[in-house]
Amino acid sequence: MKITFKLFLVLFSFVYLSACNSDKQEKEEETNQTKTVSASETDIENKDEKYGAEITVENAIAVSEIPAILAKQDSAELKVVGKIGECCQKKGCWMKVPISETQEMFVRFKDYGFFVPMDSEGKEIVMEGKVKKEVIPVAQLRHYAEDAGKSKEEIEKITEDEIKISFMATGVIIKG
Structure with a gap:
């Protein structure tokens, strides 16, 4: 057993x-x-890259609608969709977004708190923030041209202030 x-x-x-x-x-x-x-x-x-404040793509309008909005008021809080035309090649601290074939919007980032990748040109973007008409002085225009890698001759041709549409982004999504 x-x-x-x-x-x-x-x-x-x-x-x-x-x-x-x-x-x-x-x-x-x-x-x-x-x-x-x-x-x-x-x-x-x-796949989407997000920068700054958390935002969504819902209710974003096309950047082409901005001139009509600014014709009625000096500034507006908006969420817009567009494409990055040019980006700062030193830090990614600004970008230009075409509004039409002849006009572009200069975009900076709130409180210099975030940047976008320097290879972002041509990518679709959604951003939220404040858009306004702004006078850009010659010194600042030359600084931006230098950041963009423009030649000394091109920079010296900048001799007048410009009225531009600018956008202070609080949040950005670069579509993947």
């Missing part, structure tokens, strides 16, 4: 340990599958 009881204990232990290992393997496989799904979902969600 003792041999049978010992044999029973050995068999029971073997079956118990096998069941535990099998259960552990199933849990590890489930965890690995969950990690894989989570990683692919994260990749989809992270």
Whole structure:
């Protein structure tokens, strides 16, 4: 009877340990599958690059609507969609966004609190902030031209202040 009881204990232990290992393997496989799904979902969600304050794309208007808005008022709080035409090549601290074929909007970032990648030219953008008409003095225009990598001759041709549309962005999404 003792041999049978010992044999029973050995068999029971073997079956118990096998069941535990099998259960552990199933849990590890489930965890690995969950990690894989989570990683692919994260990749989809992270295609858009976000800078500054958290914003969404909902209710954004086309940048082409800005001149009509500024014809009625000096400034406005807006969320707009457009494309980056040019970006500061020293830090990414400003960008130009075309409004029409002949007009562009100069964009800076609130409190110099964030920048955008210097290789952002041509990418679709959603941004929220304050748009206004602004007089840009010659000294500042020359500084921006220098940041953009313009030649000394091009910079020296800047001799008059310009009235421009400017945008102070609080948040930016660069579409992926």
